[in-house]
Each structure stands twice: as C-alpha cells, then as structure tokens.
Amino acid sequence: MSERVLTGDRVTGKLHLGHYVGSLKNRIELQNNYDTFVELADVQALTTHFEKPEMIKQNVRYITMDYLASGIDPEKSTIFVQSLIPEIAELTVYYSMFVTVSALRHNPTIKSEAEAHGYKDLYYGFLGYPVSQAADITFCKATLIPVGEDQLPHIEQTRKIVRKFNQLYRPVLVEPEALVGEVPRLVGLDGNNKMSKSLGNAIQLDSTEQEVNEKIKDAKTDPERIHKNDPGHPEICPIYAYHRVFRPSGADEICENCRKGTMGCVECKRKIAKSINLLLEPMRQRRADYQEHPETVDEILMAGTKRARIEAKETMREVREAMSLNYFTSK
Template identity: 60%
Template sequence: IQSMIPEIAELTVFFSMFVTVNLLRHNPTVKAESKSSSFDEMSYGFLGYPVSQAADITFCKASVVPVGDDQLPHLELTRKIVRRFNELYKPVFTEPMALLSETPRLIGTDGNAKMSKSLGNTITLDSSAEEVTRIIKKAVTDPARLHKHDPGHPEICPIFAYHRAFLPLESADIRESCMHGKIGCAACKERITAGLEQIFIPMRERRAYYAARPKLVDEILASGTQYTRCIARETMNEVREAMNLNYFDLPMKTYLEGVN
C-alpha cells in the first residue's frame, strides 16, 4: 500500500530538486491530462506526479519496468533523475529500462481516445457478463459502414482492435470478412463478447475467492507492505548517506562536538 511507505514521499521530495517546472509542463501525459480535464491551473501534486512515479520505480531499485509507449516519457524522466543523482552523489540507483507491452494500446469504446476510467469508455476487468455484453453492444464501430454487407474498414474500428488484442488467432479471419462485407458489426460484437467472456471467467472466480476472504486480503497487503518498507528503509539509508543527511547515524558525542 503506497501510502504506508513514507520513504516514497521522502524520495519524491529529494528527486523534485533535480527537475525543472518547465520540464514537467512539457511532459506529454501531463499536457494531455491537463487538456482533457480542462485544468486552468495545475496543482503541485498533479504537475509533479511523474517525479512521484520516479520514486515509485527507484525506491525498490527496479531495473526493468513494463510500460505502454505512452509511459515512455515518464520512464525517461526517471532515467534522467537517476543519472543526475548518481552523478551528484554516488551510484545508488540503477537506470531502469522499458519493457514495452506487445499488446496494442486499446481504443475506448467511444472510439475517440484510449481507454480511460476518467472518460468512462472502458471495459473493467471486474465487469459481469451482462455488463460486458451491454458495453460491447453500445460500443462504436466503423462509422463509414452503414449496412451489414457494406465493405468495412477494420483498422479504424475499436471492436476490431479488441479482436486483434484478445483473439489474435481469429483476427485475420475477422478482418477479411469485415473488409468484404461478410460479417456484420452485430455478429462481430458477439464474437468478441464471447472471447472476452472466456478471459474474464477465471478472473471473476479468483476475485470471488478473495472477496469472500477479506482477512486473507488484509494479511497479504500487510505482509507485502511490511516487506516493501524493509526495502524502502534500506534504499533511503543509502540515499541519506550519499547526500550526507544521516546525521544521527553518527555517535551522539561526535555529533555534538561537530555542532560546537
């Protein structure tokens, strides 16, 4: 639980000294989120979120980070911060490398942007079978296709993007049938709905198992948090030592003599 790892907040403060406001303002994700949210003014926390992400990545000395291509600017900022810290003080951190996801970025069900909870155009992993069916039925398809036998344009259709991501073995057949007007949008939606259902069934079963055992979930979270705090403490001890901030690690007599 991130909020129970105060070392991340401490490291965020240190890292914030290495990043200019101008650099943060030009982060593509920050710019896009600010525009879509119509923020007149950005709070310090919102603008500095990429710095917090850098602390998330580095406090446990991650060397590889799985990301989508839209997160690459965040990771590059992390790499810059790590290089700056290591140059100024000592090599405490490793420059993390990106492990790009092979799954294409999913278009939202409204067809206008990537899936985003804030935009309400998502299919959540905890959706029921009925919810998935309802969402897919309402989802946007090829806007240029008016009739069932019209030639389709799968490359601009969100539903085909889902086929390609989740039913790759069938996607070539779907693409060919769509382009030649051999399958209608309704039938195409039924096939992806059935495919998603097969993916979601084991997820729902596992979720139900833990939902029925809240104490077990608490124990897992507590254990994971305790283990993570141990790692965080070790890292921050190294950071404070490198920055000469470990005052009270010195014997008290030596410390007081230094003050006098």
C-alpha cells in the first residue's frame, strides 16, 4: 500500500498566515509525493461551535477557497466534507465502545483545549474529539498524519484504538505515523500570543493589499523602542519574527539595523508588508477566479467527497465483517 496523508482543519473561521506557515505550505509539498486527503472537519467544529451551525456552513466554502487559493490542487488532493461521510460517524461509535473516559480526560491536548475554552464540565462530543479524529484517520487508512507536537497525544490515541481493534477482531485497520516537522509558530500582531483567528491578531489569507498594510502598520513592535534611533531588541518584536519567516534573506540586515537603531519601525514594517503581499498576490488571483465561479468550488467538494466515500464504504465493509456485523451479507 502506498503512503496516504490525512490532514485538514476544523471549519471555525477563515485561514490566516499562521495556518499557511504551520500547515498549508507543507500540505502543498506533500500532495506532490503522497496520496493526500484534506478534510473539512465540520462535525468537529461543532464541539466548540454547536450554537453556530450557520457559521460552519459558510466556513466550509471559505476554507475550501483558502485551500485552492494557497495551492492545494484538487487533482492531487482529495478535499472532502467530514459530515458527508457517514462511515466516519459509525466508526466513531464503534471505537467509543473500548476507549475509557479516563483516557480521554487525561489526554493533555483535551485538557489544555478545555482550559482555553473555559470548559469545566465537558460536553460528550468535546471529550470524545480524539475518538472522532481516530475515525477520520482510519476510514481512509491514512498512514501519515502531519501534526504539531501538541497534537501527538491524539495520534497516539488513534494508534491505541487501531491496535485494540485489530487485536479484538481482525487486523483490518492501519496504524498511522505522526509526521512532525520543524514548523515556525507565528506570533500574533499583538505580540503576546500565537496568531489566532479567535484572538483577532491575524492576517487572513484573503486580506487585500491595503488590509495587510494597515494591519502591519498597527502591529506592536519592541515596546522599549520609543524613537527611531533607539537601539532595538528584535528578538521580542513580532515584525522581526515575520521577517525571519517571509523574507529570511534580509532578516540578518533587519536584525543588525534594529539593534543599532539605524532603521526605524516604519521602514521595517514597510519591507515586511511588501513581502507578505508578494506571497498573497497569486493567492488573490486564484481566489478571484473561484469567487467568479462558485459552482466550481462545489463541484470540487462533491468530487472529493465522492472519492472519500468510496474509500469509507470499503473500510466499513471490512470493519463490519471483522466485527461480525455483516448480518445479511455473510455466507
């Protein structure tokens, strides 16, 4: 069996530069070497946004256009909608039969996310997120899962589920491997947190040139640098962090001039805004084409979901047979 990658996003909002650096750029490269499945996780978005289903409906298409504009190729990657694969829900139920509540409660990712959302009494769906994610991974027998280190507990839970299922019934499922890369995490425009759509400190991928310029202009810099000629501390400045990511060839010069006080923040911001706009410009052009033809976006989603469903049906046939649930098809 050839290697298959499963990746995706919860559809809780438009994607931003942090997503591009942290995952999208890597996915664009992976699709050239692996059979890549990209999931729009609308069901999992409900774990924290169940009161806003209309927002999720809207975001499915927004994020699909973010994918297509950034360079994910529907001819190379299978883009599909999670809720339209009923086999994922069925697998989630079966797996939940042999995953303990204690194991889920002690999952460090669940604990940190619950704390971030202020959840003291966890909803069933939120607590069972790792089980749902295991179903995402195994329905298409994905072998490689690109993740950050904070997501490793979820992958390990999936591996445990696969081993348990194969031991209990029959070796049907594939045990995935985590694909962890060295990925820079962008700080937000406020300089205090990671770039996040919920914190409002991000540059979205669909930003216009003017919006990028304005956001960079208003971004915080070194708080100790009051005047243009004051020596700066680039290591604590989010704008310098952006230089290192988006124009690395000029980052050393920025660092040196900042420390010497020979370049002001206005000029420094102008340079990085230009580089970010150069990155986003081809995305804007591709996005404009899809915005003019929204039916193409729907066609891509339907085609990808159809292909994913074919894989799901075959996996479920094997799962039901292994569990002796094929009542009317067994010989």
